[in-house]
Amino acid sequence: MSLQMLGNALLALGLIAWIGYRQMNWRPIDIGRMWRTPLVMGVVGVAFLLNTAGPSSLSPLDLAVLVVELVVSLGIGAAMGRIATFRALPAPVRMGRNGESVALYESRTGGWGLALWLLVIAVRVSIDVLAGLAGSHLAASAGVILLMLAANRAARTFVFAGRVARQSTGAAALRNGSPAA
Amino acid sequence: MMTDDRPGWSTLVLNLIGSAVVGYALLRTDDGGRPTWALVLAVIALLAWAARGVLGLLWRDRRADVPLGIVAALAGAAAAAPSDGLTVVPAAIGVLLVIGSTSVPLPRGISLALVACALVAVSGVPAQASVPAVITMMGGLVLAAVGGYSRRQFRQGEAQAVLLRERELAMRQEAERVAIARDLHDVLAHSLGGLVIQLDAVEALLESGDREEATARVAAARRLAVDGLGEARRAVATLRDPARSDAAAQPGREESFARGVERLLQAHRSLGGVVDFSVRGTERPLRAQADDALLRALQEALSNVRKHAPGQPARAGLDWQDDTVVLTVSNPLADTEPLSKGPAPRGYGLTGMRERFEALGLGSSVGSGVQGDRFVVTAEAAL
Numbered sequence: 001m002s003l004q005m006l007g008n009a010l011l012a013l014g015l016i017a018w019i020g021y022r023q024m025n026w027r028p029i030d031i032g033r034m035w036r037t038p039l040v041m042g043v044v045g046v047a048f049l050l051n052t053a054g055p056s057s058l059s060p061l062d063l064a065v066l067v068v069e070l071v072v073s074l075g076i077g078a079a080m081g082r083i084a085t086f087r088a089l090p091a092p093v094r095m096g097r098n099g100e101s102v103a104l105y106e107s108r109t110g111g112w113g114l115a116l117w118l119l120v121i122a123v124r125v126s127i128d129v130l131a132g133l134a135g136s137h138l139a140a141s142a143g144v145i146l147l148m149l150a151a152n153r154a155a156r157t158f159v160f161a162g163r164v165a166r167q168s169t170g171a172a173a174l175r176n177g178s179p180a181a
Numbered sequence: 182m183m184t185d186d187r188p189g190w191s192t193l194v195l196n197l198i199g200s201a202v203v204g205y206a207l208l209r210t211d212d213g214g215r216p217t218w219a220l221v222l223a224v225i226a227l228l229a230w231a232a233r234g235v236l237g238l239l240w241r242d243r244r245a246d247v248p249l250g251i252v253a254a255l256a257g258a259a260a261a262a263p264s265d266g267l268t269v270v271p272a273a274i275g276v277l278l279v280i281g282s283t284s285v286p287l288p289r290g291i292s293l294a295l296v297a298c299a300l301v302a303v304s305g306v307p308a309q310a311s312v313p314a315v316i317t318m319m320g321g322l323v324l325a326a327v328g329g330y331s332r333r334q335f336r337q338g339e340a341q342a343v344l345l346r347e348r349e350l351a352m353r354q355e356a357e358r359v360a361i362a363r364d365l366h367d368v369l370a371h372s373l374g375g376l377v378i379q380l381d382a383v384e385a386l387l388e389s390g391d392r393e394e395a396t397a398r399v400a401a402a403r404r405l406a407v408d409g410l411g412e413a414r415r416a417v418a419t420l421r422d423p424a425r426s427d428a429a430a431q432p433g434r435e436e437s438f439a440r441g442v443e444r445l446l447q448a449h450r451s452l453g454g455v456v457d458f459s460v461r462g463t464e465r466p467l468r469a470q471a472d473d474a475l476l477r478a479l480q481e482a483l484s485n486v487r488k489h490a491p492g493q494p495a496r497a498g499l500d501w502q503d504d505t506v507v508l509t510v511s512n513p514l515a516d517t518e519p520l521s522k523g524p525a526p527r528g529y530g531l532t533g534m535r536e537r538f539e540a541l542g543l544g545s546s547v548g549s550g551v552q553g554d555r556f557v558v559t560a561e562a563a564l
Contacts, residue, residue: 058312060262060305067302067319071295078288134306159288 008142012124015149016117023113028103029086029164030095034157042150048143062138065131069139070151072123077152080116081159084109086167105164120152188237196234200227203270210265216307219263226257226271233278247285250278251293258297261318262308269318272297273325280329283336290333294326363533364416367477370530372409374484375452376402378491382453401451408448438467441476446497449483455494456483462501471545471562474537475508478547478560481530482510490514490556504564505544511557531558538562 086107093103109116124145131139138144204227211220229252236245257272276297280290298319305315379402386395442458449456467475479497486495495512531549538545544563549556 060302060308060310060312060315063312063315064299064302064306068299071299074295075292078292 005140008140008145011142012145016121019149020114020117023109023117024111026087026106026108028089028093028095029105029107029160030101030103031157031161031164032101033095034160035154038150038153038157041146041153045143045146045148045150048146049138049141050143052138052141052143058138059136061131061134061136065127065136065139066144066147069124069127069144069148072127073120073148073151074155076116076120076123077155078159080109080113080152081156081163083112083116084156084160084163086160086164104168107160120148124148187241188234188243190238193234193238196237197231199274200231200234200271203227203230203267207264207267210267215263219260219304219308222256222260223264223268226253226260226268226275229253229256230271230274233274243282246278247282250275250282254279254293254297255300258300258322259304261301262304262310262315266314266318266321269301269321272301273321276322276325277329277332280326281332281336283333283340287330287333290329291326294322297322359536361420362529363536364420366529366533367481368409368412368416371480371484372405372412374488375405375448376409378452378487379405405448405452438472438476439464441472442479442499445476445479445483449487449495452487453492454483454487455492456486457494457496459496459498460501461498464499465501465506465564467506467562467564468541471506471541471564474534474541474545475506475560475562477537478508478534478558479510481534482508482558482560485530485558486510486512505561506564508560508562509557511552511555513555514551534560 084107086105089104089106093106095101095103128140131137204224207220207223207227229249233245233249233253236249237243252275253271254275255272257268257270257275260268261272276290276294279285279293280287282290301318301322302315304310305312305318379398383395383398383402386392386398446456446458483495483497486493490512493513495510498509500507500509531547535547538547538560541562545561547558547560549558551557
């Protein structure tokens with residue numbers, strides 16, 4: 001039990017450190033790749049979850065914890081997508097292994113993004129503790145943690161992709177409206 | 182921008198009956214085991230639902246929909262499991278109202294639905310509801326969200342249709358404005374241009390001491406001014422009430438065309454112009470619009486002759502064919518006038534003429550240009 005918890009904690013810490021590091025740096029935006037992370041995490045999370053707890057063994061408390069955590073993760077993720085800043089790259093950057101996509105903007109979530117990550121961790125730990133006290137141990141499982149992270153990344157990408165798309169169409173309209181330089 | 186979907190009596194009745202039925206069911210199924218907080222929340226949700234119908238009828242708009250929808254969604258969702266799913270109904274109505282309202286950004290509406298789902302799940306814990314039951318209740322909210330989305334799309338479509346109609350109206354008004362400018366030009370250019378020529382002649386005659394001829398010219402100028410005034414009045418009357426003036430002008434149209442041509446030729450001659458007029462074929466009835474366009478074209482062409490080739494003999498001809506009538510006005514190129522290159526830029530008159538004949542439809546057109554040693558204006562109207 002303690003070994004599993006240690007593993008979970010290490011997994012979570014590793015992921016959070018990785019994401020936190022990426023948040024502080026300017027990175028070229030590739031919306032396709034941004035969706036890939038939550039997709040992979042979501043699938044792995046569901047697989048883990050089904051392994052540890054079948055649907056029949058869920059209690060109403062487990063379900064409540066799961067749904068509440070999902071909604072909170074989605075909300076914080078959307079907030080991250082909102083506060084992320086982005087700017088046009090000086091030159092388009094080829095992305096992907098074969099350079100199949102081209103990034104025109106780069107983005108950074110910055111200090112507030114890191115603060116939101118700390119909030120995610122705080123919320124997760126407190127829900128874990130409360131749920132554990134109330135008798136639900138599902139929340140502490142690796143599957144749920146991955147699912148929460150997936151929800152967070154997905155909501156953030158959804159909001160962010162919308163902003164970038166609006167910015168791009170706005171910039172394109174501006175370019176078409178003004179005489180060619 | 183307002184679409185006409187103001188809530189009325191049917192909204193009131195449906196909302197009141199709905200909330201009353203759910204309230205009655207809540208009373209009937211209560212075995213005393215429901216916690217007080219859940220009952221309070223359930224009553225709040227039902228009151229918000231009922232109030233939405235009442236305020237909608239009182240205010241005649243959807244101002245109350247969003248705040249009351251939020252209250253119903255949150256209170257109803259929080260009481261969902263303890264009320265055995267009954268308050269999912271007002272919660273679903275609330276979600277539907279908020280997502281369906283175009284004044285609320287869609288992400289906020291979706292956020293409300295998600296928070297309501299979380300509240301349903303949380304409410305299942307103290308009530309010890311079964312997991313499938315809680316999932317079913319959340320499913321109800323998801324269905325409502327989908328319904329609200331479809332309602333939102335419909336309203337956005339309606340709003341776009343209204344916008345389209347407004348743009349169409351603006352374009353029609355623009356076209357009318359152009360038509361008014363055309364009519365003004367025709368009336369003013371003809372009579373004022375003629376007046377200028379007459380007054381120039383009067384000045385010259387007075388200088389040479391020919392008082393008698395000058396008096397005759399002044400009388401002609403007066404007639405021209407009276408004609409111009411009458412025409413301006415008619416144009417204004419047409420603009421004010423196109424239907425009535427059209428109806429009044431309809432009878433005796435056929436004679437009036439020949440008379441109109443005669444009147445314009447006489448006016449030209451009285452202004453010192455020389456015009457040789459010929460008609461080929463037999464005159465046929467004309468549409469009011471074509472009649473007007475041809476007379477205006479003749480008037481404009483003769484005005485231009487006076488302006489650009491004063492004193493030169495002009496030729497005007499009407500050629501009645503089976504399906505069209507062709508008006509031709511030509512004048513020799515004046516020596517003093519710089520030779521026009523192709524279609525000469527002769528002010529707004531030719532533009533107005535062209536627009537009039539384009540409005541007549543297929544087979545009607547106006548052309549102008551130099552042919553040999555003459556400047557020729559040709560106007561063709563389909564019969």
